[in-house]
Amino acid sequence: MKILVINSGSSSLKYQILEMENESCLVKGLVERIGEQESDIEQESEGKEYKNITKIKDHEEALKKVMELIIDPEYGCLRELSEIDAVGHRVVHGGEEFFSSVLIDEEVIKAIEDNADLAPLHNPPNLMGIRAAKKLLPNVPQVAVFDTAFHHSMPEKAYMYGLPYELYQKHKIRRYGFHGTSHRYVSKKASEILKKDMKELKMITAHLGNGASLAAIDRGKVIDTSMGFTPLEGLIMGTRSGDIDPGIVLFLTRKGYSVDEVDDLLNKRSGVYGLSEMSNDMRDIRKGIENGDKKAKLAYDVYVYRLAKYIGSYITVLKGLDVLVFTAGVGENDEHVRMDVCDYLDFFGVKIDKEKNTLLNRKNGIISASDSDVDILIVKTDEELMIAQDTKRIVEESNDK
Numbered sequence: 001m002k003i004l005v006i007n008s009g010s011s012s013l014k015y016q017i018l019e020m021e022n023e024s025c026l027v028k029g030l031v032e033r034i035g036e037q038e039s040d041i042e043q044e045s046e047g048k049e050y051k052n053i054t055k056i057k058d059h060e061e062a063l064k065k066v067m068e069l070i071i072d073p074e075y076g077c078l079r080e081l082s083e084i085d086a087v088g089h090r091v092v093h094g095g096e097e098f099f100s101s102v103l104i105d106e107e108v109i110k111a112i113e114d115n116a117d118l119a120p121l122h123n124p125p126n127l128m129g130i131r132a133a134k135k136l137l138p139n140v141p142q143v144a145v146f147d148t149a150f151h152h153s154m155p156e157k158a159y160m161y162g163l164p165y166e167l168y169q170k171h172k173i174r175r176y177g178f179h180g181t182s183h184r185y186v187s188k189k190a191s192e193i194l195k196k197d198m199k200e201l202k203m204i205t206a207h208l209g210n211g212a213s214l215a216a217i218d219r220g221k222v223i224d225t226s227m228g229f230t231p232l233e234g235l236i237m238g239t240r241s242g243d244i245d246p247g248i249v250l251f252l253t254r255k256g257y258s259v260d261e262v263d264d265l266l267n268k269r270s271g272v273y274g275l276s277e278m279s280n281d282m283r284d285i286r287k288g289i290e291n292g293d294k295k296a297k298l299a300y301d302v303y304v305y306r307l308a309k310y311i312g313s314y315i316t317v318l319k320g321l322d323v324l325v326f327t328a329g330v331g332e333n334d335e336h337v338r339m340d341v342c343d344y345l346d347f348f349g350v351k352i353d354k355e356k357n358t359l360l361n362r363k364n365g366i367i368s369a370s371d372s373d374v375d376i377l378i379v380k381t382d383e384e385l386m387i388a389q390d391t392k393r394i395v396e397e398s399n400d401k
């Protein structure tokens with residue numbers, strides 16, 4: 001079975017085709033800056049690389065271009081589009097409706113539309129991707145895989161905010177959590193690497209990409225996560241502030257900032273980028289620190305401190321910890337972040353092996369010291385594979401009915 005996986009962001013479309021016989025990736029690509037004068041297209045398939053800059057007006061045009069590239073005789077991986085058996089879509093916000101991945105029909109599309117209010121940056125482009133794919137591959141089954149679904153097991157006491165109850169009833173204001181597909185994938189993979197049953201483990205997974213979140217997973221079920229009603233809460237991220245005093249928002253609006261300005265400030269101009277006044281990218285921050293840049297050092301210190309503080313609080317709610325997993329861009333590649341976070345956690349018996357931490361950088365593996373009470377792992381996330389696995393399962397189940 002060949003599955004096309006689509007992850008459409010506000011101005012980008014990432015895609016992969018996976019051959020599910022051996023779960024190999026046949027093609028992988030990215031269209032960026034959709035809607036601007038010049039859009040970038042990149043595709044890689046078995047060593048053949050395609051790169052181009054051209055104007056792509058919307059997601060439908062982007063997907064059309066992708067379909068052409070997939071069957072391109074020189075750069076593609078398929079002879080005909082009819083070889084695609086199913087399409088899996090990343091959908092960021094599933095609201096309270098979706099506990100797991102589903103086959104997309106009109107009702108599901110309507111529910112995703114209804115949740116667009118809750119994730120205005122993410123759900124509309126996800127819908128555009130779904131609509132474009134339905135139009136271009138009308139007879140192919142499509143599956144939605146939600147970022148929020150894995151967090152559905154959270155208890156009320158973790159997902160309710162200290163706000164008037166009627167806001168939950170009226171506007172569904174509560175913690176939802178995101179990156180669930182990644183937390184689900186790496187927690188499963190970690191238990192496989194450890195050869196331990198997930199049902200016996202208290203685990204914290206740290207997805208540290210450009211967006212970043214933690215999940216506290218008690219015997220396979222999420223009991224808390226750091227992103228909330230939106231993907232803005234929690235950790236310090238590349239450009240997002242994470243937790244702040246909500247009073248700051250009030251203060252700024254009273255000072256004359258518009259709602260859109262505050263939105264832009266907190267989502268795009270804060271976090272590591274805002275503090276360092278330099279970059280959202282940890283590689284640049286590292287260079288800055290090495291060159292003696294004080295703001296780069298400050299951004300790094302605030303990032304690591306917040307992360308350590310959250311892990312400490314999750315050890316409390318889990319009432320212990322067996323496994324700590326680092327994943328995504330920073331988690332997989334930045335040995336300093338892993339070292340410095342674990343340094344704060346010594347009291348809890350979290351002891352990293354410095355050499356393994358360096359040696360296993362960018363690889364899957366166990367990096368804790370032999371006398372550590374907690375297994376510390378690097379696990380490379382693969383949201384696309386998880387989406388493809390769900391899609392395969394759901395399409396096969398629906399065929400059996």
Ligand SMILES: Nc1ncnc2c1ncn2[C@@H]1O[C@H](COP(=O)(O)OP(=O)(O)O)[C@@H](O)[C@H]1O
Nearest residue numbers: 209210211238280281282283328329330333334
């Ligand atoms: N070699 C590296 N060392 C340190 N940080 C890295 C490295 N490579 C990537 N990163 C970090 O990972 C981030 C991207 O993470 P990723 O998980 O790909 O993000 P997203 O999926 O949210 O776009 C970059 O912004 C950068 O901070």
Ligand SMILES: CC(=O)OP(=O)(O)O
Nearest residue numbers: 092178179210211231
């Ligand atoms: C939900 C979310 O924050 O996703 P990303 O990290 O891809 O922006």
Ligand SMILES: [Mg+2]
Nearest residue numbers: 209210211328
């Ligand atoms: Mg990501």
